[in-house]
Amino acid sequence: MKKIQLKNSVDILVDDEFYQLTASYKWNICKSRGKQYARTTIYHPKKQDIYLHHLILGGLKSGHTAYFIDGNSLNCQENNIIQVPFHTKSHIKKCTFLNKTSMYRGVFLKFGMFISAITYMSKTNYLGVFKTEKEAAITYDLKAIELYKEFAKTNIMINPYFLS
Structure with missing residues (x-):
């Protein structure tokens, strides 16, 4: 260097x-x-x-x-x-958790339920409403891996593209 x-x-x-x-x-x-x-x-x-x-x-x-x-x-x-x-760069940048209702990426609290959502190619996809924060985070992880493949930033799950 x-x-x-x-x-x-x-x-x-x-x-x-x-x-x-x-x-x-x-x-x-x-x-x-x-x-x-x-x-x-x-x-x-x-x-x-x-x-x-x-x-x-x-x-x-x-x-x-x-x-x-x-x-x-x-x-x-x-x-x-x-x-x-281009559509991947916004997904892989560091996620800050200031003023957020969840400690997980793609999960937020609304009306006492946890909602999971992911943005892909400038469109927000709502993935569902969950009782627990962890369920919502796992759903987000699965969709992130499906959409972003090796560039997916996950919360709980290990990205299978990193295992090879």
């Missing part, structure tokens, strides 16, 4: 095999949606912005976006960046 240091004393982490390729460019920090990304501009044949994580991934597949496993968008090591479908 090598560091590329920018003039504002920000370090970008890259793998050794990508260092020669990346060190020849002048990198800047670009802020977007609360994150910082390393970006450079080339002028051949016309002006084009290139993000470092796109360069490391060899470009993005259509309908996909980059996801930084450790959450640090300036850690551009190959093992820290994966391509995920």
Whole structure:
């Protein structure tokens, strides 16, 4: 692992095999949606912005976006960046439980019953009403695994895609 240091004393982490390729460019920090990304501009044949994580991934597949496993968008090591479908990225981000009525992802309390729901491709799917929080969480887990496969974040169950 090598560091590329920018003039504002920000370090970008890259793998050794990508260092020669990346060190020849002048990198800047670009802020977007609360994150910082390393970006450079080339002028051949016309002006084009290139993000470092796109360069490391060899470009993005259509309908996909980059996801930084450790959450640090300036850690551009190959093992820290994966391509995920657009509709999956919102599912795998960290879930905060502030002001929530349940300790489980996809479960909330309403009128004394626990409701399980999951969002997929911008549509909310209500999975049912349950007496216990745990039943609702298990139902959510099953649907998350069905929809998101290896990217499913589960509450109680172990994702079978991680077992292989």
